[in-house]
Amino acid sequence: MNAAHVPTGIACGLPAAGGIGLKPEHFREILDTQPELGFFEVHAENYMVAGGPFHHYLTCIRERYALSIHGVGLSIGGASALDEAHLDRLAVLLDRYQPESFSEHLAWSSHGGAFLNDLLPLPYHAAALDRVCAHIDRVQERLKRRMLLENPASYVEFAASTMAETEFIAEVVRRTGCGLLLDVNNVYVACVNHHRDPRAYIRSLPLPAVGQIHLAGFACDVDAAGAPLLIDSHGAPVAQAVWELYEFALEGLGPTPTLIERDNDIPALPVLLAEACQAQRMMRERVAATDEVCA
Amino acid sequence: MNIQSAFADALLAPEAVCPPGLLAWNGSDPGRRFAVYRNNVMVSLIDALADSYPVTQQLVGEEFFAAMARLFVQAQPPRSPVLALYGEGFADFIEAFPPAAGLPYLADVARLEMRRVQAWHAADAAPLTEQELARLLADAALPAARFGLQPSLAVLRSRHAVVSLWAAHQTDDVTAALAQVAVEDAENALVLRVGLEVDIVRIADGAAIFILNLQQGVAFGAAAGQALAAESGFDLVAALGMLLRGGAICSAGFSRSEAA
Numbered sequence: 001m002n003a004a005h006v007p008t009g010i011a012c013g014l015p016a017a018g019g020i021g022l023k024p025e026h027f028r029e030i031l032d033t034q035p036e037l038g039f040f041e042v043h044a045e046n047y048m049v050a051g052g053p054f055h056h057y058l059t060c061i062r063e064r065y066a067l068s069i070h071g072v073g074l075s076i077g078g079a080s081a082l083d084e085a086h087l088d089r090l091a092v093l094l095d096r097y098q099p100e101s102f103s104e105h106l107a108w109s110s111h112g113g114a115f116l117n118d119l120l121p122l123p124y125h126a127a128a129l130d131r132v133c134a135h136i137d138r139v140q141e142r143l144k145r146r147m148l149l150e151n152p153a154s155y156v157e158f159a160a161s162t163m164a165e166t167e168f169i170a171e172v173v174r175r176t177g178c179g180l181l182l183d184v185n186n187v188y189v190a191c192v193n194h195h196r197d198p199r200a201y202i203r204s205l206p207l208p209a210v211g212q213i214h215l216a217g218f219a220c221d222v223d224a225a226g227a228p229l230l231i232d233s234h235g236a237p238v239a240q241a242v243w244e245l246y247e248f249a250l251e252g253l254g255p256t257p258t259l260i261e262r263d264n265d266i267p268a269l270p271v272l273l274a275e276a277c278q279a280q281r282m283m284r285e286r287v288a289a290t291d292e293v294c295a
Numbered sequence: 296m297n298i299q300s301a302f303a304d305a306l307l308a309p310e311a312v313c314p315p316g317l318l319a320w321n322g323s324d325p326g327r328r329f330a331v332y333r334n335n336v337m338v339s340l341i342d343a344l345a346d347s348y349p350v351t352q353q354l355v356g357e358e359f360f361a362a363m364a365r366l367f368v369q370a371q372p373p374r375s376p377v378l379a380l381y382g383e384g385f386a387d388f389i390e391a392f393p394p395a396a397g398l399p400y401l402a403d404v405a406r407l408e409m410r411r412v413q414a415w416h417a418a419d420a421a422p423l424t425e426q427e428l429a430r431l432l433a434d435a436a437l438p439a440a441r442f443g444l445q446p447s448l449a450v451l452r453s454r455h456a457v458v459s460l461w462a463a464h465q466t467d468d469v470t471a472a473l474a475q476v477a478v479e480d481a482e483n484a485l486v487l488r489v490g491l492e493v494d495i496v497r498i499a500d501g502a503a504i505f506i507l508n509l510q511q512g513v514a515f516g517a518a519a520g521q522a523l524a525a526e527s528g529f530d531l532v533a534a535l536g537m538l539l540r541g542g543a544i545c546s547a548g549f550s551r552s553e554a555a
Contacts, residue, residue: 048377049416050446053491073376079299086376111303114372117343118306118335123298123316155328156317160298193328195320221331225323231331 012148012179012211013100014039014066016255016283018276021262026269027057035273038280039066039100041259045073047097048089062097068212068259069099073115076135076149077122078108087142094143101212101257103148103181104139106132106169123158124168129175132168136176148179148211153186153218153232155193165190166204173209180205182253183214184246185238185261189230193223198245207252215246215279216261235264238275247282254290255283305329306336307369340368344382347412350464351389351405354398363392379416383409400455400478407457407495410449410486414493417447422542431547438516442509443546444538447488450498450507456480458497487541494541501529506538 017038022030030040040061047054061067074086094102107119122128139147151169163171173180182205191198217236221229238246238260250256258279260272301314311333313326341364345352352360367388373381386409389395390402422445423431431440451457456478463472483503485496498506501522508518522529538544 045376045378049379051419052414052416052447052488054416055419056491075376083376089377108299110376111299113374114303114307115374115376115378116303116306116336117339117373117376117378118332120299120302120306120332155331156319156325158298159316159318223319223321223323224325224327225319225321227319227321227323229328229331 012257014068014212014257016257018280019068019257019259020272020276021259022058022061023266024054025266027061029269031057031060034064035269037065037273037276038257039068041068041070044069044071044090044093047093058097067097067099068101068103069094069097071102071104072119073109074104074139075108075110076104076139077106077128077132078110079131080111082135082138083110087139091143094145101148102143102145103150103212105150105152107152119152121152121154121156121158123160124163124165125160126162129168129171132172133175136172136178140176140178146177146179148181150181150183150214151186153183153189155229157194164204166201170204170206173206179211180209181212181214182210182249184249185214185216185218185242186232188242188245189218189232192228192230199248202249202252210253210256213246213249213256213258214261215242215258233264234261246279247286250283250286255287258283306333307372309369337365337368340373340381341365343378344385347382348385348405348408350408350461351401353464353469354401354404355395363389363395380413385409400457400460403451403453403455403457404460407451407461407484407486410451410484411493411495414447414449414486414488417488420445420545423544423547428539436549438514439549440515440547441512442515442544444510445487445543445545447493448510448543449486450503450510451484451486452503453483454481456482458482458484458495461495487543489541499526499529501526502534502537505529505531505534
């Protein structure tokens with residue numbers, strides 16, 4: 001396996017600014033008010049329909065804004081072969097909207113012909129690594145572009161794992177040449193859930209491969225022993241601890257396109273725009289602080 | 296990888312079971328953690344059905360709907376990551392679901408709601424222009440014309456008052472509106488996306504038969520004849536006018552073999 005056939009060039013052409021997820025309830029308001037924003041992100045699968053209002057609005061909004069297309073159904077970590085029909089649908093969608101970035105997850109979501117509509121965890125060992133790399137090679141070959149791979153939020157670990165998650169991800173990046181979508185909320189959630197140090201986790205990743213950041217909110221639960229168990233709900237504002245971890249990540253990354261992810265309990269548009277602004281402000285302040293040190 | 300098979304089976308199993316091979320850092324029972332995935336899968340798919348079937352949900356209440364949807368998800372999980380049209384078999388499931396037998400109209404309301412979702416996402420097609428229509432209507436061969444209709448168009452024929460039931464739930468005072476509905480009245484629904492909105496209107500038997508025939512590629516004259524035979528009061532001008540106003544006719548041709 002090698003990365004030689006992967007198209008070179010940047011995996012992510014989004015501006016290093018704040019973005020938000022595009023939600024149907026905000027379509028009209030966005031077109032009416034045309035807020036200042038770095039980019040919008042959509043879930044690929046929501047737009048795999050023949051026609052109608054979704055394509056109408058996405059076309060109008062795409063004309064005015066940078067776009068990230070984020071897949072949630074490719075099942076890259078799946079044990080079975082990639083769904084070529086789904087890859088074809090993705091190719092059509094990417095061709096139509098020409099997004100600045102395409103990303104997917106280190107997870108699986110389909111099995112035995114059923115789509116389970118969640119990002120499910122996989123064990124980290126040599127066989128899984130070979131399979132994930134083969135799937136990403138195929139995706140990049142079929143879509144003729146580098147993709148970004150998102151680190152997962154997870155609630156369980158596997159007895160069969162022989163590698164750390166960061167080690168696994170680093171090896172995937174090395175072998176396939178794909179980029180990384182650093183989901184800082186997922187880092188925080190997974191590290192709390194598995195009792196790890198989130199800063200050490202971020203330091204162990206191949207940071208030069210990061211093309212985009214996700215920020216989101218989580219919900220709180222406990223495990224059977226009463227230890228905190230955080231749920232990646234995308235249903236709350238970004239938590240303070242995640243903003244702090246974001247600041248830490250920016251130290252290593254510099255300004256990076258940053259998405260506010262919100263898929264449940266969706267608030268009014270200005271609330272999401274304010275969170276995107278906060279991310280942008282933190283990027284600017286980080287640059288200013290660095291400049292001061294260098295001067 | 297058998298780990299995934301066991302994991303997937305346990306996600307959809309009716310009773311809470313934990314697949315083997317899972318760990319928690321503190322040695323606690325991984326079943327509690329696995330339950331998060333089980334819950335995510337089930338709740339997200341029930342929510343997807345609720346999004347597509349809001350009136351069905353209102354008719355039975357959230358709790359009944361969730362219980363019925365859960366059984367449907369377990370029996371017929373999605374086969375595709377494209378969830379927009381998930382639940383096409385839900386109406387048939389409801390029809391055969393004994394606890395819902397007291398609401399014999401429920402399955403048809405669900406059918407109407409799925410037609411609405413399908414119309415929402417159907418392919419875009421340009422209607423015939425006014426000049427094209429004028430030429431067509433003046434053509435002596437009009438009775439032999441076969442029409443191509445909007446991909447979003449659907450006709451649903453029901454033994455129940457599906458359109459009135461659906462429309463009552465679009466009002467501010469649903470209870471008052473429902474009190475006016477005679478659920479045992481048979482109704483036909485015409486579903487059509489006009490611009491960016493999906494219209495649902497009640498149409499008479501003749502109009503329903505006329506449009507269904509046109510949709511199947513039957514020639515204009517023969518379709519009108521079928522409608523008249525079924526309903527002596529069939530108003531061809533009104534039915535055609537309704538289609539034209541909604542931009543429902545996208546193409547017309549005269550060949551026997553081509554519907555377009």
